[in-house]
Amino acid sequence: xxxxxxxLLLAQVSLGVEHLHFRTAETELNRDNVLGLSEGANLLRGTxxxxxxxxxxxxxxxxxxxxxxGFGEDETELAVREAYLQVGGVAxxxxxxxxxxxxxSGFAWNPTNRLEPPKNPLNTGLEQKGVLALxxxxxxxxxxxxxxxxxxxxxxxxxxxxALTSAKKNGGAGRLALLVANTDVAxxxxxRQERSPLFGLDLARGxxxxxxxxxxxxxxxxxxxxxxxxxxxxxxxxxxxxxxxxSALALEYFHNGEGYGDRERAAWRAxxxxxxxxxxxxxxxxxxxxxxxxxxxxxxxxxWTRSVANGRWGLSMRAVASVTDGGVTLTPGVSYAPSxxxxxxxxxxxxxxxxxxxxxxxxxxxxxxxxxxxxx
Amino acid sequence: xxxxxxxxxxxxxxxxxxxxxxxxxEKAERSVLGEQAAYTLRMTVVRPKKPERVVEMKxxxxxxxxxxxxxxxxxxxxxTAYLRNGENTWMxxxxxxxxxxxxxxxxxxxxxxxxxxxxxxSLAADYDPTLAGEETVDGEACWLLELKAKDxxxxxxxxxxWVRRDGTYFPVRAEYYTISGKKLKWLTxxxxxxxxxxxxxTALTMESALDAGAHTTLRFLTIDDDVKLDDRLFTTSALxxxx
Numbered sequence: 001x002x003x004x005x006x007x008l009l010l011a012q013v014s015l016g017v018e019h020l021h022f023r024t025a026e027t028e029l030n031r032d033n034v035l036g037l038s039e040g041a042n043l044l045r046g047t048x049x050x051x052x053x054x055x056x057x058x059x060x061x062x063x064x065x066x067x068x069x070g071f072g073e074d075e076t077e078l079a080v081r082e083a084y085l086q087v088g089g090v091a092x093x094x095x096x097x098x099x100x101x102x103x104x105s106g107f108a109w110n111p112t113n114r115l116e117p118p119k120n121p122l123n124t125g126l127e128q129k130g131v132l133a134l135x136x137x138x139x140x141x142x143x144x145x146x147x148x149x150x151x152x153x154x155x156x157x158x159x160x161x162x163a164l165t166s167a168k169k170n171g172g173a174g175r176l177a178l179l180v181a182n183t184d185v186a187x188x189x190x191x192r193q194e195r196s197p198l199f200g201l202d203l204a205r206g207x208x209x210x211x212x213x214x215x216x217x218x219x220x221x222x223x224x225x226x227x228x229x230x231x232x233x234x235x236x237x238x239x240x241x242x243x244x245x246x247s248a249l250a251l252e253y254f255h256n257g258e259g260y261g262d263r264e265r266a267a268w269r270a271x272x273x274x275x276x277x278x279x280x281x282x283x284x285x286x287x288x289x290x291x292x293x294x295x296x297x298x299x300x301x302x303x304w305t306r307s308v309a310n311g312r313w314g315l316s317m318r319a320v321a322s323v324t325d326g327g328v329t330l331t332p333g334v335s336y337a338p339s340x341x342x343x344x345x346x347x348x349x350x351x352x353x354x355x356x357x358x359x360x361x362x363x364x365x366x367x368x369x370x371x372x373x374x375x376x
Numbered sequence: 377x378x379x380x381x382x383x384x385x386x387x388x389x390x391x392x393x394x395x396x397x398x399x400x401x402e403k404a405e406r407s408v409l410g411e412q413a414a415y416t417l418r419m420t421v422v423r424p425k426k427p428e429r430v431v432e433m434k435x436x437x438x439x440x441x442x443x444x445x446x447x448x449x450x451x452x453x454x455x456t457a458y459l460r461n462g463e464n465t466w467m468x469x470x471x472x473x474x475x476x477x478x479x480x481x482x483x484x485x486x487x488x489x490x491x492x493x494x495x496x497x498s499l500a501a502d503y504d505p506t507l508a509g510e511e512t513v514d515g516e517a518c519w520l521l522e523l524k525a526k527d528x529x530x531x532x533x534x535x536x537x538w539v540r541r542d543g544t545y546f547p548v549r550a551e552y553y554t555i556s557g558k559k560l561k562w563l564t565x566x567x568x569x570x571x572x573x574x575x576x577x578t579a580l581t582m583e584s585a586l587d588a589g590a591h592t593t594l595r596f597l598t599i600d601d602d603v604k605l606d607d608r609l610f611t612t613s614a615l616x617x618x619x
Contacts, residue, residue, distance in 0.1 A: 011454075012451060012454055012455070014451075051455075053618070053619065058618060086617070088617050090606045090608050090609055090614070091606075091608055092613065092617075093613075093617045100473045102472065102473045102474045102475075102616075105476075105477070107476075124472065125471070125472070127471065137613045137617065139608045139611045139613050139614065140608075141607065141608065142442070142461065142607035142608055142610050142611055143461075143611075145611055145612065145613040147613070177612065177613075179461065179464065182462065182463045182464055184464075184477065184612075204477050205464075205477070206463065206464060206465070206477060206479060206480075208479075208480075208528070208529050209479070209481065210479030210480060210481035210482065211479055212477040212478065212479055214477070241476070241477070241478070241479070242479065243478055243479045243481060243482035244479075244481050244482065245481075245482075245483050246483055246486060248482070307486050309423075309426055310421055310423040310426040310427060310428070310429045310486065311421070311429045311486040312426075312427065312429075337452060339450075340430075340449070340450025340451060340452055340453075341450065341451050341452060342452070343452050373452070375450075375451035375452045375454070376451055
């Protein structure tokens with residue numbers, strides 16, 4: 001192969017290092033330090049990504065080698081975040097392999113996306129692992145796109161100081177997205193083994209003067225959070241984005257219909273306290289906050305980002321507050337790009353609020369995520 | 377008597393030779409990029425006492441409503457893309473692999489152009505032009521157009537727009553004003569050279585009245601005027617799919 005042909009084929013290579021440091025503690029979710037966490041638990045990762053395209057075909061690979069320190073049983077793990085082949089034309093594309101399904105207008109929560117683990121609302125900038133899926137997009141007109149996905153659904157969130165097992169189920173979804181009267185309108189139907197179908201509706205539009213607004217809602221039967229409840233639940237993320245100059249301000253409210261109110265929360269904490277530490281009942285209760293889209297019923301997400309020094313520096317402040325229990329987690333961040341190839345990100349994690357609030361019950365007292373990426 | 381008649385005839389001929397303001401504006405806009413085009417562009421953002429920021433991108437436009445731009449350089453920003461369809465603008469964030477709706481007033485690529493400057497593809501659609509006179513700008517005889525916003529949805533209430541009178545209809549300069557009459561920034565179109573099938577201004581520099589010395593230059597590197605673009609290139613699915 002000539003150098004010219006190789007250049008056509010290989011579009012982008014990135015190498016990176018990610019370090020996640022967690023300051024941990026014994027809490028109700030880590031009674032007697034059952035998780036075996038050191039005071040400072042660390043995840044160290046090397047990342048590599050390759051994106052190559054030629055003609056209508058594209059190949060993407062993103063992998064990570066992760067070493068855990070201070071997690072009881074320290075171990076090294078190799079994982080593929082994404083590896084897919086995409087073939088497409090002007091009318092659409094087909095993509096097969098491990099991939100992200102990132103639909104939904106919500107910033108921190110996407111209730112219509114039940115095919116992949118929920119993103120971390122405390123830091124939506126973290127890269128996530130995709131799911132094994134076959135996806136097809138078809139656009140019959142410039143204002144309509146039909147997306148169909150068959151996936152091996154995974155529900156385990158990443159970047160946690162706790163190793164959770166993930167139940168994998170077969171699932172699929174269809175999404176029809178339309179542009180109607182300058183409004184994005186999308187209808188979603190999502191199915192998964194052993195669960196009732198989810199029906200979703202997603203609306204987004206510009207309001208002028210740099211403001212956009214969105215509502216993403218899902219209706220489904222059967223709870224994801226324990227205990228099993230055969231009721232119909234609604235989840236909804238509604239928010240707005242204001243952009244002006246170098247700054248962006250985002251605000252989002254999230255209602256999780258199956259989230260715990262005061263009574264359910266008290267029952268959950270009682271079960272957590274009553275269960276022996278070394279028992280499946282305790283581990284199940286301790287994993288509960290990570291099994292859905294948070295433990296509480298109502299949350300608010302606020303984020304502010306600003307680019308300074310001609311794009312070299314970026315500042316951000318994110319906050320997620322649980323209206324249910326008064327807990328707040330702040331995620332301040334800074335990014336630096338010393339050249340066009342290198343980016344450095346550092347994001348803090350600071351749980352605040354009442355001692356019995358969701359974020360304070362978790363074994364993480366604070367965190368620092370540092371990422372360096374070099375792109376070619 | 378003959379002199380009087382000749383004078384009247386010359387005045388009438390001159391009036392007939394001056395197109396109306398709408399025609400001037402439409403021809404001026406088409407003189408840079410035609411009905412359909414595919415192009416590559418280099419954007420240089422200059423801020424006093426700070427390093428230059430240079431971004432290269434590929435773009436496509438169709439008519440007054442459809443536009444798509446993808447960053448190709450520097451490597452850390454490759455894949456970032458903007459889509460315009462009518463009144464709507466979306467941005468694709470490659471790290472998050474997510475399409476997000478954005479507002480018109482966001483600075484495009486961190487420079488002095490706003491999204492609306494890049495993607496609001498037809499001034500003629502958004503402004504009522506009137507011919508305000510004739511002036512010489514940078515040695516070129518120009519028509520001066522006063523553009524008044526048709527409604528409040530656009531970024532600027534008033535635009536002063538100079539267009540060459542030599543038959544090329546090349547725009548030379550534009551000044552953008554707030555509703556209170558304050559000049560926000562001005563655009564200079566220069567470096568006329570043959571690119572694609574014809575000559576045109578190839579360097580567009582926007583300077584801010586609010587930040588002395590700050591300016592952003594968009595320099596066309598290539599233009600393909602013969603491209604035939606399918607409307608479905610301008611969908612959010614295509615934005616996410618990539619090239």
